[in-house]
Amino acid sequence: MTILIDVDNTLLDFDKCANESIKNACARFCIDKANEICEIFHPFNLSLWQQLERGELTMEKLLETRFNSLFERVGVKADGIAFETAFHEELAESAVAVDGAKDLLEYLSSKYDLYVASNAPLGQQTKRLKKAGFDKYIKGYFVSAEIGYLKPNKEFFDACFAALNAKPQDVYMIGDSLTADINGAHNYGINTIWFDKYLTKKQADCDYAVTDLSQIRNIL
Template identity: 40%
Template sequence: MLTNIFFDLDNTLLDFDGGEAHALSRALRQFGVDPTPAVLDRYHAINLSQWELLEEGKLTKDQVLTRRFDLLFAELGAACDSRAVCDRYEGFLAEEHGFVPGARGLLEALAPRYSLYLATNGAAAVQRRRLADAGILPYFRNIFISEEVGFHKPSPAFFRACFAAIPGFDPASALMVGDSLTADIRGGRDAGLRTCWLNRMGRPRRPDIVPDYIVTALDQLSVLLETL
């Protein structure tokens, strides 16, 4: 019987991509870099690749935070202090808490019926402020943020730490919902959870990472849960 649901945060419940573009534009302008669509797109691609290296254990979180800007500024020929830009960007990002369509209503509907947990990578100060400003903290029984847990998704150690904090937890009773095939789906499956991939952007499937369920919008998740 399904009684526990783990949700990813970024691009699953909160619109990270929109918040990222707005926060990054503000930060780059303050350091004299024009945040054109091409620059924002290039940063997004670099940033994603660096977090994937973190998931593979090839970089540390601190290396990711500065290296993504090092690589961007090297391509642009911009003489900017990557650490200073990163700090400014993270501060602006903490103010961004727009919702993925349907997220608030889904949490309102599910919280009385299931034990909800949040399982997210990222900086604790940024994520906790966004959660508080979005007003969704009360829906969750517990919040698990990689920086506080000490491990990153998809590491099995991250999920083991989550499970250990839930009295009497049984992985067979839980579902992991997220937008990342690597962090959420592979991580959840390796930890013994059923998984649901939120594929809002029509990304291609991967034969080596197969979710138990796929939805393309959060309102489909409510329908799916009725069958489990």
């Protein structure tokens, strides 16, 4: 059995990491509205990533406009592109784990081959996972920047299976994003476990749904 697992908001708490990174970047830029930026960042960032996953936005455009748009909304005069660079530098140093992530990785890696499947940059994710002490559990990495396609695109999973000695029915995808992780994997014929981190309890087209990572032990 092979496991594909997402990183942000599945293993590492992106919300907390992003807040920490925004505040540190604001300190570097002498911006005094860090809390206001954090408050509006998450829903806005989610909408941008959903556009990206639907092919309506490029990564380059996202990075060019994300903080410039946020700064305009809160009345900050600063270079959003330069701030984006600082944000990524800070984010690469941030590794706040999701509750139960370490125990889950210890359990899964003792039984299965475990691979990261992420839309974030390879260097950033490997550094953060190492900082969290999670890298020792991971057998390999599949990331969109290296593959050339984002989850949920079929081509992303094509690249995964070109490297894996496995069939889709013998693979599980674990992730928090219904669009990128769950729908993409489900459409490919992969077993899916949706981590409903925000306890939405939505009706989802997945094989299993959990609200706590410890519940995955009852499935695998």
